[in-house]
Amino acid sequence: MSLYLKDADSRIDHGVDWSAYLAGQSVVASVWNVVPVEAGGLTIEASAFEAARTSVRVSGGVVGHLYRLTNRVTLSDGQVDERSVTFRVEER
Template structure:
């Protein structure tokens, strides 16, 4: 589990390097989801992907809350996979 700290006012980028999991494939689609979804919670502000990497910009969050940020990708051979990071919001 990857745990990151985030200030509620910060807008930060996170990246997942998929190259170790691709076995000759590449990423053709990427979607991000944050749970739990709540008013004032962490929001996906922007996202992008390349053949071997995905990224997301996160904003907001309620102090003291722990969020699971999941990236689900589709690979060039049609397989789907996902990885998650955990983000705890704290005043920094």
């Protein structure tokens, strides 16, 4: 899991390149979630996916808090996989 810093007032895009893990399959569904869910916390504004890449735009967050952002994908053969990153919100 990777750690990223984010300002509470920024909007940022994050993506996952799944191509190294696909073995001939493609991404057919992608869902993003944030933990913890809290007032003023990290918010998912938009998400998208292509055959081998997923992306999300996040905003907000409480200064000093950590958030786990997880992408869960379903592949064309029915397999399900996920990747997570951690965001720490700081004044930057």
